[in-house]
Ligand SMILES: Nc1ncnc2c1ncn2[C@@H]1O[C@H](COP(=O)(O)OP(=O)(O)OP(=O)(O)O)[C@@H](O)[C@H]1O
């Protein structure tokens with residue numbers, strides 16, 4: 001019983017909508033991975049997506065920057081609009097889309113290059129002038145609280161950093177291309193609890209400027225760190241609401257069962 | 265702990281013995297290979313040694329006379345003549361000349377092909393290209409040499425009007441056919457070993473496929489690609505048959521790639537059959553052989569060591 005497109009359209013949400021998803025279906029070959037998803041992602045807020053393994057969270061996330069385009073047999077139907085502009089059409093410039101909608105992966109994946117080269121990679125790819133790079137590096141590293149630790153070690157290979165630093169670096173690297181939306185697919189699953197809570201603090205700071213969508217298996221994380229929450233089940237978006245509602249008075253019994261840990 | 269002997273444990277014991285035997289067999293065959301390598305080197309080195317120690321040999325040739333200008337200021341390799349001349353410089357120049365031409369052709373081609381197969385080619389094409397290039401490695405070098413001698417030489421002469429039909433360009437092209445598969449295979453392995461996570465990160469930042477290949481994958485695989493070039497160099501340096509057939513075999517002291525030449529390896533192949541056993545010429549040829557052996561051995565060693573290190577770096581660090 002996912003939300004219908006008409007119901008959403010008539011609804012007057014207080015928050016500004018950053019990404020609008022309508023009647024979205026996705027298939028891996030003949031496997032129906034996303035089933036008629038309708039969703040409004042609010043701007044400058046943290047939206048979490050939860051649900052059991054294999055329910056399609058990553059698939060949904062990867063629709064927003066079209067990372068799955070290269071997968072053979074993958075198809076999408078429906079509509080996704082970013083600030084009202086269609087992003088699923090054929091004419092969409094993928095490099096530009098991904099500049100606006102960036103992604104942080106589950107496993108920290110800095111390039112095997114220096115810290116500096118990691119951060120300037122995106123800006124260089126997008127033709128940023130060399131004169132701005134040093135500033136961008138400082139700004140991006142400051143935004144993730146890495147600057148003080150790393151400012152004297154910018155030449156160091158990024159693979160030699162700790163896992164948390166690597167993940168922060170990946171976020172810095174992303175901020176350097178000045179995106180609008182940050183997609184995070186279980187960004188803390190490779191980190192210890194302390195590093196995890198520090199990343200959550202970081203996300204709170206970042207949401208002032210960015211729209212954040214985070215996939216997580218960690219219910220505490222979803223309830224602590226997100227403003228809105230969607231629960232997915234077997235390819236459907238069962239329920240979407242502000243996080244307190246999802247965790248205290250969900251409308252759907254499946255949602256309740258999952259978030260209270262009774263099944264999942 | 266007085267338990268009756270367990271049937272299954274006994275069986276395990278038997279299997280254990282068989283396994284130990286097999287392991288010993290495998291291990292000793294590895295030692296046989298290493299032993300053979302050492303024996304070959306000892307043999308070659310022993311035959312080369314008199315060049316340094318024998319007074320008889322020194323009457324005709326020393327290491328010093330092999331590299332220094334001869335009486336008339338020339339560098340001539342003429343080991344069978346009234347007054348034998350043993351300058352190895354024309355051979356060195358010839359070897360370098362053809363190796364350089366071969367590498368200039370083979371390395372860019374092989375690396376571009378490797379980038380194409382690992383980064384751009386659709387699955388199907390990749391599965392076609394890899395075995396075909398690897399098949400190229402299986403062509404006997406005498407066939408490639410013959411092809412260079414008969415076909416490439418004619419084409420080139422028709423196209424550019426070379427004075428010398430057989431020259432370093434002709435031989436270099438033939439030689440590159442032998443080098444390409446090695447460079448390609450090792451470089452392709454190195455590129456494919458680059459974790460997908462790097463490509464994903466680059467793509468997600470808005471890089472296109474070229475930028476990802478050029479700025480992320482290639483640098484990450486650079487040690488392996490470099491090793492591929494080193495191995496290619498070793499192959500070109502030691503290759504005999506192609507050069508023997510297509511070089512013109514004139515030991516001329518000329519850096520011009522359009523002129524005939526003679527390489528170290530081809531010199532040994534051409535002269536060792538007729539040399540007088542134990543003569544200075546004989547020892548000089550073995551010295552050249554030992555020299556080739558050492559160079560190619562260490563190039564190969566360095567190349568493989570580099571590849572292993574790259575693999576460890578990419579995999580180990582990511583798992584941590
Ligand atoms: N490349 C693919 N080809 C075929 N099927 C796929 C592919 N990727 C995912 N799937 C299938 O699509 C479904 C949804 O996968 P997805 O990765 O989106 O799940 P998820 O909710 O992110 O799971 P997890 O919590 O384990 O990350 C799964 O059943 C999975 O088997």
Ligand SMILES: [Mg+2]
Nearest residue numbers: 057058059185
């Ligand atoms: Mg997932």
